[in-house]
Amino acid sequence: MTARVLIADDDTVVRDVVRRYLERDGLEVRVAGDGAEALRVLGTERIDLAVLDVMMPGPDGLALCRSLRKGGDYSVSVILLTALGEEDDRIAGLEAGADDYLTKPFSPRELALRVRSVLRRAPSPAAALPLEISMGDLLVATAARTVYAAGRPVGLTNREFDLLIFFLTHPDTVFSREDLLQLVWRWEFGDLSTVTVHVKRLRSKLGEHHRLQTVWGRGYLWLGDDRRGDHAAE
Template sequence: MEKQDHILIVDDDPEIRDLLTGYLARQGLKATGVADGREMRRVLAREPVDLLVLDLMLSGEDGISLCRELRAPGQPTLPIVMLSARSEEADRILGLELGADDYLSKPFAARELLARIQSVLRRTRMLPPAVAAETPRARLRFGAWTLDTLARHLVDHAGTVVSLSAAEYRLLRVLLQHPHHILSREQLLQLTQGRDADVFDRSIDLLISRVRQRLGDGPRDARYIKTVRNEGYVFCMAIEAEDRT
């Protein structure tokens, strides 16, 4: 029997939790609903979770704090769909900057959340199309960094591990597979998320900014990822690929 994907919903509204867990269960998913961060940690410590649906406006520890905690260095990568009762663009940008893989404003239809969950899970689990047919290499070295493609994290020259969100990993992986080639925002969206650019196409710019922060790279004095005005981005460092020994 095929394993059910386990979706953990963190929302302090019991009606929303019951509605969503019931709906997702009817769609063939395993769904668990909890009210706060303490219960979230208990579930994560007890059993595997494939994706987290996290409300931004929780009482007590809010979704912002919990998202930061889940994206801290050393934490395993867990896809996150963030929810908010507010629809301001600033909230959406904040969610993406914190490392959420998608963002949904309340009120929403349960089937829309299901579509977002399926899309994020699909993107998380697939290699970019341009590299799917290649033999994966365990490590990609560039400058002072090494990307471990098995553990999906960065390692600096001193051996310190830098965790990446699923979205950050996919973007960096695509850039490393296309060094010295200018990639437009549309191309990056298609390669990393399997979709065309929409009205809110700043997600790639936000991801680029986050990956640059991980690498200690700046937009003006960039060593790794350069911005090509009106065209896109280019990874400009030589790359050495090696297998794990």
Template sequence: MNLQAVDLLGPRSERHQSNRPAVAPAPPTFAPQATGSEGPLRVLVVETDARAADTLLKGLVRQGYGTRSVATGAEALRDHRDSDLLLLDLDLPDLDGLEVCRAIRAVSDIPIITITARGSELDRVLGLQAGSDDYLVKPYGFRELLARIEAVMRRVRSQPAAAPQVIHHGSLRIDAGARIATVDGEPVDLTRKEFDLLHLLASQPGTVIPRRQIMAQVWDDAWSPNGRTVDTHVSTLRGKLGSSKWINTVRGVGFRLGHP
């Protein structure tokens, strides 16, 4: 049997054209370092195809990784904080994978490897520009994935620990590590969710953040078109910041940080 042929995990459309079960990854020819600083490396697999996710999880577990999987962008935004590495499919049912990648990269340095059937040069460029550390096109060999994981984690291990991020936006200063926001040097008394919302907007200045993404990332919740949670918190934030111009509403889409 051709070993290369059975060592492939293909795009969803190709897999569904066959009645064969998902192929288990072939054992690697080397032993990757599947440990982090506090035990097994925790890998979050974001994959909508249950069979593909199961095959990938089993292969990673055999290599000593700690694994879990989710099937939506909202779950990825919620659960990435508890992981050391993200394997991200771009074709998600609720959010565009590139937007998920950008949103996570804006608030986290977690290594991200995009695994997708989108294989054009433009797709690769967009994926890397969105914040992916590496880009792997389906179908791919499991050995190659392991090698890419090790290469990405090797680069991460060689980097010094990043200092807590401080964002400056005009007279607004946000210290993510201390969870303190000030305007003109004066502290602003914010609740936990108000701070998270403000930090999300400030981490992507000039970018309109959709309500759906805000609900998923700040409230770990599904978005409802009739919900007023985000609008209520935005209104309160404007009052505490001293000007309604700090947060701009883009009707029918979401919000972005403004300039008073």
């Protein structure tokens, strides 16, 4: 099934240029000129990924992303477009539940690559993963992309799920943020705070059931057995 992408931006030129690039990659594209139209599309059509402008007329991209995640919808991946370049603004977008962000002005080709990266989802081919992965109180159904902690469903974004799967399949190994950016995000370079925020969100959502440790000065490690040392969020 062809992936379907929503582009919501009040700039006609941005919508048209990005649409052409994504359609050239074989994706189905829907467009919206403001938040209200985007909300209608999200409510009536199957959308796999939404590219949302943070500064468009309300509800803006950040509000839409928060609304999706608050309602427990993690089936729609979100990339935020923002003209705000400050780190706090970028982190706010990630903490709202976005899978990625891009700061304006941007290259349409780069956005197309980011869209492909997010849609790729799992860092390993599904066939290479067992149908279920269990560790401690965690149970992950890999094909359905669902997670349970002590029997309780845990809603994860696509990127958070990718990160969890990577840690579960590579326990007892330290990975730097640079490593994770390349191995999970498939980026050769990028903002390392992206990794930091996703690790923080994964810890928060899994609560006492996570085994993520910060190895100061080196990176992160997922304990593969029942040894539970002190862990600290960066």
